Amino acid sequence: METTLGQNLGDTHHEHGPAGGIGRWLFTTNHKDIGTLYLWFSLLMFLTGGTMALLIRAELFQPGLQLVQPDFFNQMTTMHGLIMVFGAVMPAFVGLANWMVPMMVGAPDMALPRMNNWSFWILPFAFAMMISTLFMDGGAPNFGWTFYAPLSTTYAPPSVTFFIFAVHMMGISSIMGAINVIATILNLRAPGMTMMKLPLFVWSWLITAFLLIAVMPVLAGVVTMMLMDIHFGTSFFNAAGGGDPVLFQHVFWFFGHPEVYIMILPAFGIVSEIIPTFARKRLFGYASMVYAISSIAFLSFIVWAHHMFTVGLPLAGELFFMFATMLIAVPTGVKVFNWVATMFRGSMTFETPMLFALAFVVLFTIGGFSGLMLAIAPADFQYHDTYFVVAHFHYVLVPGAIFSIMAATYYWLPKWTGHMLDEKLGKVHFWLSFIGVNITFFPMHFIGLAGMPRRIPDYALQFADFNSVASIGAFIFGLSQLLFVYNVIACIRGGERATDRVWEGAHGLEWTLPSPAPYHSFSQPPVVK
Amino acid sequence: AWQVNLSPGSTAIARDVYDLHMIIFWICVAIGVVVFGVMLWSIIHHRKSRGAEAHHFHENTAVEILWTLIPFGILIAMAVPATATLIKMYDSADAELDIQITGYQWKWRYQYLGHDIDYFSVLSTPREQINNQEAKGEHYLLEVDNPLVLPAGKKVRFLLTANDVIHSWWVPSLAVKKDAIPGFINEAWVIPEEPGIYRGQCTELCGRDHGFMPVVVEVKPQAEFDQWLADAKTAAAEQEAAAEQEWTLEQLMERGEQVYSTACAVCHQANGQGIPGAFPGLAGSPIATGDVGAHIDIVLHGKAGTAMQAFGGQLSAVDLAAVITYERNAWGNDTGDSVSPQQITELNQ
Amino acid sequence: MSTASYYVPPQSRWPILASIALFLLAFGAGNLINALSAGSSTTLGGLLLGLGALLMIGILFGWFSNVVHESMSGMYSEQMDRSFRWGMSWFIFSEVMFFAAFFGTLFYVRNLAVPWLGGEGEKGVSNMLWEGFQAQWPLMTTPDMERFPGPQQIISPWHLPLLNTILLVSSSFTVTIAHKALKTGHRSRIVIWLAATVLLGASFLVFQAYEYVEAYHDLGLTLHAGIYGATFFILTGFHGLHVTLGTLMLIIIWLRVMKGHFSAEHHFGFEAVAWYWHFVDVVWVGLFLFVYIL
Numbered sequence A: 001m002e003t004t005l006g007q008n009l010g011d012t013h014h015e016h017g018p019a020g021g022i023g024r025w026l027f028t029t030n031h032k033d034i035g036t037l038y039l040w041f042s043l044l045m046f047l048t049g050g051t052m053a054l055l056i057r058a059e060l061f062q063p064g065l066q067l068v069q070p071d072f073f074n075q076m077t078t079m080h081g082l083i084m085v086f087g088a089v090m091p092a093f094v095g096l097a098n099w100m101v102p103m104m105v106g107a108p109d110m111a112l113p114r115m116n117n118w119s120f121w122i123l124p125f126a127f128a129m130m131i132s133t134l135f136m137d138g139g140a141p142n143f144g145w146t147f148y149a150p151l152s153t154t155y156a157p158p159s160v161t162f163f164i165f166a167v168h169m170m171g172i173s174s175i176m177g178a179i180n181v182i183a184t185i186l187n188l189r190a191p192g193m194t195m196m197k198l199p200l201f202v203w204s205w206l207i208t209a210f211l212l213i214a215v216m217p218v219l220a221g222v223v224t225m226m227l228m229d230i231h232f233g234t235s236f237f238n239a240a241g242g243g244d245p246v247l248f249q250h251v252f253w254f255f256g257h258p259e260v261y262i263m264i265l266p267a268f269g270i271v272s273e274i275i276p277t278f279a280r281k282r283l284f285g286y287a288s289m290v291y292a293i294s295s296i297a298f299l300s301f302i303v304w305a306h307h308m309f310t311v312g313l314p315l316a317g318e319l320f321f322m323f324a325t326m327l328i329a330v331p332t333g334v335k336v337f338n339w340v341a342t343m344f345r346g347s348m349t350f351e352t353p354m355l356f357a358l359a360f361v362v363l364f365t366i367g368g369f370s371g372l373m374l375a376i377a378p379a380d381f382q383y384h385d386t387y388f389v390v391a392h393f394h395y396v397l398v399p400g401a402i403f404s405i406m407a408a409t410y411y412w413l414p415k416w417t418g419h420m421l422d423e424k425l426g427k428v429h430f431w432l433s434f435i436g437v438n439i440t441f442f443p444m445h446f447i448g449l450a451g452m453p454r455r456i457p458d459y460a461l462q463f464a465d466f467n468s469v470a471s472i473g474a475f476i477f478g479l480s481q482l483l484f485v486y487n488v489i490a491c492i493r494g495g496e497r498a499t500d501r502v503w504e505g506a507h508g509l510e511w512t513l514p515s516p517a518p519y520h521s522f523s524q525p526p527v528v529k
Numbered sequence B: 001a002w003q004v005n006l007s008p009g010s011t012a013i014a015r016d017v018y019d020l021h022m023i024i025f026w027i028c029v030a031i032g033v034v035v036f037g038v039m040l041w042s043i044i045h046h047r048k049s050r051g052a053e054a055h056h057f058h059e060n061t062a063v064e065i066l067w068t069l070i071p072f073g074i075l076i077a078m079a080v081p082a083t084a085t086l087i088k089m090y091d092s093a094d095a096e097l098d099i100q101i102t103g104y105q106w107k108w109r110y111q112y113l114g115h116d117i118d119y120f121s122v123l124s125t126p127r128e129q130i131n132n133q134e135a136k137g138e139h140y141l142l143e144v145d146n147p148l149v150l151p152a153g154k155k156v157r158f159l160l161t162a163n164d165v166i167h168s169w170w171v172p173s174l175a176v177k178k179d180a181i182p183g184f185i186n187e188a189w190v191i192p193e194e195p196g197i198y199r200g201q202c203t204e205l206c207g208r209d210h211g212f213m214p215v216v217v218e219v220k221p222q223a224e225f226d227q228w229l230a231d232a233k234t235a236a237a238e239q240e241a242a243a244e245q246e247w248t249l250e251q252l253m254e255r256g257e258q259v260y261s262t263a264c265a266v267c268h269q270a271n272g273q274g275i276p277g278a279f280p281g282l283a284g285s286p287i288a289t290g291d292v293g294a295h296i297d298i299v300l301h302g303k304a305g306t307a308m309q310a311f312g313g314q315l316s317a318v319d320l321a322a323v324i325t326y327e328r329n330a331w332g333n334d335t336g337d338s339v340s341p342q343q344i345t346e347l348n349q
Numbered sequence C: 001m002s003t004a005s006y007y008v009p010p011q012s013r014w015p016i017l018a019s020i021a022l023f024l025l026a027f028g029a030g031n032l033i034n035a036l037s038a039g040s041s042t043t044l045g046g047l048l049l050g051l052g053a054l055l056m057i058g059i060l061f062g063w064f065s066n067v068v069h070e071s072m073s074g075m076y077s078e079q080m081d082r083s084f085r086w087g088m089s090w091f092i093f094s095e096v097m098f099f100a101a102f103f104g105t106l107f108y109v110r111n112l113a114v115p116w117l118g119g120e121g122e123k124g125v126s127n128m129l130w131e132g133f134q135a136q137w138p139l140m141t142t143p144d145m146e147r148f149p150g151p152q153q154i155i156s157p158w159h160l161p162l163l164n165t166i167l168l169v170s171s172s173f174t175v176t177i178a179h180k181a182l183k184t185g186h187r188s189r190i191v192i193w194l195a196a197t198v199l200l201g202a203s204f205l206v207f208q209a210y211e212y213v214e215a216y217h218d219l220g221l222t223l224h225a226g227i228y229g230a231t232f233f234i235l236t237g238f239h240g241l242h243v244t245l246g247t248l249m250l251i252i253i254w255l256r257v258m259k260g261h262f263s264a265e266h267h268f269g270f271e272a273v274a275w276y277w278h279f280v281d282v283v284w285v286g287l288f289l290f291v292y293i294l
């Protein structure tokens, strides 16, 4: 019975389309179906987390408590951060990897298709559990997405236990997803596809997957220690027993810093695909791009304490982490220069994906600059835990990670659906997003420098003006995303037929497949010269 | 106000930090101008609609090495002044006054070591302003009942710690931000230059009222500071004397109501009903209507693992007696019990 | 090399069922633990947890039977075999990082946190808050002995732990011998040496359990005993869990060998378990060194 249950569901042949009904999505082993699931899930989470952000911005529109009470505000901040990081950005990238990696390396599917399905389906359950904490006694986690002990241990609401298990589930999902990506890349490449011929999106995901496997278990470790401290009487994060609250932060950020690169390396990969296409010119410095990604990944393991400059690290530690952090600007700079050099003397056109990619380069770099400023420890004493930090990371995450995801969607959607997008609507979406994102997050630099701490529901009067500007921007940016949702749905339902190559300047295996791509990508491995 | 930059700061160190901030800022601007400039140039001139043809170069080792080395050089140029400033900030030796700063949910405690001065500093903005029932004052959310008082021109060392969760003590114009970590002590120091009032806030998420625990520092000229120190000592002595007096139930109730509203009402609520699921109510509760000893014990020593702090070290004997008496007689609890300051002093060792 | 024969499995119910099982496990455990901590009695959590566990065991059994069946009927190419190998290696790497978090914790508290609390090093002023506390390792006297009474005594490395080291290290050899036998086709030898490995693993677990009982009953070495107890139990505890898992896996491949599974060329399932077992062994050597001896 056990053996037949799994087997009789579909036939074992390659040449068949998807099964019908809901079963297609629940039981699928197909990388495209799973990619689609990931992407829809991510969009749903983006809207959920974004709605929370709008609530935050609405409360901060004016000084005084208007809409929510402080404790609920903290829950919103926490859930917004967690949902965006673990629910929106990471699954979106995994979804893109699922869709594109097999097509780009010339494989029939992911290496371990059943596990692939499992990686995805864990997520809705994990997030259902995490979001359900909003309705529990004492409320949802309210200690920030960084959940520092002892606020998250001794002083946490009871729902923290569910939060911990939800994090465990997300970790399991991410690790399995990453293993799958690595196995696919290392083992399923078409003949002739050597490592140094891999598309950069694939390279960036290979390194990202490595980071995931290296740090998600550490996150699991730290939440496990929390669980022990809360329920089983240990004292990891309690000085009374010889532990140290700061230990929590070390372990958390050993995960947390690589985590932020997990959210940007695939973006680098996407942009490195899009810019050459629309500049009609080969990517400048392919090899140095690969080395740069690898160096960034390596450095990401030795910079974690730049989030902890004010915890009172010994001087030597402070200096070490400052220097190491600053170094990251070098390989990142190489990437930025390479993108610019690719555009230089190209033959550029500005379709929607390219617009998002260009905005990415500029706005991500601005976010990188503020990152570099934060890396200067003595200056960070003034910036730390203010809106300057909030401005920094939204610049790298929203016009960084999120824009890259939008760019990727606009870029590859014709390949997925067989239809071209409404280009005009895409451009409107782009310009509204571009303007909205800057109105939202640029003023946060100012409020931060003026001295406004983050994670507060109410603020002193001198911060009021720029806060209302930022709130207005947030609504512009947020509501424009409805155009994106509409555009994607319209493209799935119909539209001008897409050619196989879709974009004039596109190169790579994925463009040799028909649009829409067949259910099983490459049943016969293509030969790469 | 449309302030867009750091304020330059009012101490030598703060000015150093400000200068450092401006240097890195302008370097980033310069790099940005170059990078975005080239990009814009290409976008304008190398577009297909203008008939641009793509060239075919796609690598150049010399250029690539160059643009690895130049940023590296720029970074070293930034690191030098940064390191110098950091080393200065870490040198807390030779301080003339030591003050222990302890973060509590949600107030600061200042202890002048060796001077017998020890008091709490709590937000003094009225609730009505926060709830928009009253116009907001000039220093909305940045005002406290008892500021930290410092002498101008002296090196003062802070020993920071916390009682419950992590807090962070920050005054922007003094360029001091240091986390207060329960069980550990961090050091920081300042030489305030100009007398005046400096305002800041707690900058580490510390729970519900994280946004409502400001830091206010009042810097006084030496002579005034000495006077303040002397006055504060006298006041402390008077407190002690008050604990020896006899207090009537009415007196205790009156004082207790005040103490309750500042120390207890945020959680247990002014009407004694608490917040279901988060903070227990006191009206009719077994603690507030049952055995007096247990009631005193929980107020003095707190309840481990909950937000209930040990108030034994935070409030004076009179205040403790008053607030416990109040809780036992308000909201229909009517036990008629009256707790005396002497009783508290005895138990609170 | 050709990927034409790469086997893409058809639709499968296992993963979604496994997700449900995992959810039941997590949600049940959360409920149970919260109820226990609050001192309230509820059976819901335990019930869900148990249900999830049963379901998960059933699923793993079914899912792996599928895989074994597919493998035995020759559906897997060599390339598929390599995918499994990559998968298992990276999984083990993730386990390494999981333990790294706890080893890092141990080093941090020993070399930094505890000395600072005891008045040594750059943050030695912290000792003001813990008058009379002195840094030492093993930490017999904690900063606050009322809340975290330190252990009265700790476990000597040269009795049970040494014995356990010998057991585990030799089990790594026995499993290797079994592997060699498999490659040369000596089936009866495989059965014997695998059985020996299982026995060694199981006796390790018995001794470990005995050690825990002793720690709790006689030595005052508990989870509540401050940071020494906390690091001791989290490291040895998770290791013990991994030995348990490894032993179960060994038992399964042992049964499979007896059923005639695995050939001299095709036996990835066997090797995966052997790798895992070596990993568990190496972790133990680290534990023996840093937790018990040093």
Ligand code: HEA
Binding pocket: A146, A260, A261, A263, A264, A306, A307, A325, A326, A328, A329, A330, A332, A333, A334, A336, A364, A365, A366, A367, A368, A369, A370, A371, A372, A374, A375, A376, A380, A383, A384, A385, A389, A392, A393, A396, A397, A400, A401, B028, B031, B035, B071, B072, B074, B075
């Ligand atoms: C995608 C996510 C992402 C990315 C890519 C980055 C990139 C960087 N981050 Fe950021 N960061 C976050 C997400 C990210 N960060 C988040 C989420 C937080 C807050 C977490 C929390 O507390 O909640 C944070 C916080 C944070 C801090 C802690 C601040 C504080 O709390 O006080 C610091 C401090 O050093 C920092 C530094 C950096 C640096 C140096 C980079 C570098 O990688 C940037 C490198 C890029 C450039 C420098 C631009 C391009 C380079 C050139 C054009 C070359 C020439 C340039 C020079 C020589 C200057 N980040």
Ligand code: HEA
Binding pocket: A046, A047, A048, A049, A050, A051, A053, A054, A056, A057, A077, A078, A080, A081, A082, A084, A085, A088, A089, A143, A144, A145, A146, A390, A394, A397, A398, A401, A402, A440, A454, A455, A456, A474, A477, A478, A479, A480, A481, A482
């Ligand atoms: C990738 C990650 C990511 C993304 C995309 C965003 C997106 C946004 N973030 Fe977020 N943010 C974080 C990661 C992210 N953030 C993190 C990690 C923190 C720190 C948390 C912490 O301190 O612990 C944080 C904190 C944070 C704060 C500080 C809170 C505080 O300190 O108290 C603020 C305040 O303005 C903010 C605002 C926004 C806004 C306006 C957006 C906007 O870009 C959002 C735009 C999107 C939408 C608005 C969605 C559109 C929805 C609709 C139109 C509704 C339609 C609804 C349905 C159809 C159901 N964020």
Ligand code: CUA
Binding pocket: B103, B104, B106, B166, B167, B168, B202, B203, B204, B205, B206, B207, B209, B210, B211, B213
């Ligand atoms: Cu105290 Cu924030």
Ligand SMILES: [Cu+2]
Binding pocket: A256, A257, A260, A303, A304, A306, A307
């Ligand atoms: Cu970081």
